[in-house]
Amino acid sequence: MDLVLSVPDMGCQHCVMKITNALNEIGVKSFDVKLDEKKVYIQSPSCDVELILRKLEEIDYPAEIVME
Template identity: 45%
Template sequence: MKETRIEAARASDDSDPSAAQYVVLGSGEQPRCLAHAPHSVDGRRVSLVTQVANSFVDAFTRLLKVVTVDVEDAEETSSADGQGEVFEVPDMTCQHCIRTITEAVGEFGVAPPEFDLETKRVVARFGSAEVREQSFAAIRARGYTVVPLAR
C-alpha cells in the first residue's frame, strides 16, 4: 500500500517537490516541514528550527501579557482593500508551509492568502467570523501556531 502511494506521488504532475512527502504519510501522521531536519547533539536527535521557533513563540506569548499597543500607533490589521485580515504564523518557514496553510483555509472557501515569510504575516479574506475560526483551527491542526492580531 505504501508503495502505491509513493508511485502516485511520483506520477503526480504537481510541480511542488515537497508534495510527495504527503502522499506517503500514514494515517494520523503529521507532516513535517523539510526545514525541520533533525540534528544530533550529544547523541540525541533534536530539531533546532523547532526549538528556536518554540522559544520565540514562548517569548512572544509571555510578552503579550506585559506589552500594550496604542491603537493610534498600531499597524493596520487589514489589507489595503480593507477586506483582508492579517494574522501571524511564527513557525511558517518555507513554500511548503505556505502551501499547507493555503490548503487549510481553502477547505472553508477562503481564497489563497498573501504571505510574507520574513515577517511571518498572512493576509486572508474570511467570509465570516465562523470561517475565520474554522480556518485558524485547521491551520493549528496541521501543526502551526496562529497569532491573531488585534482588530
C-alpha cells in the first residue's frame, strides 16, 4: 500500500527528524519525509494507517491522507 500524508505543521529539519523517529518507533520501514512538500510518502504493504495517524497526532504533527 502506498500512502501519502499531508503534514502541514512540518516546517524544519527538526520536524523531519521527529516524524522519522516516530515512524521508526512504530515499525514503519519504508517511507520518505519531504519537507519542501510537507508530505510523508509511505511504501508499505501492511501499514496500519490509523496507528500512523495517531502517532503523528501524539507528537503534535497531525496528518491527513492525500488522494494522489
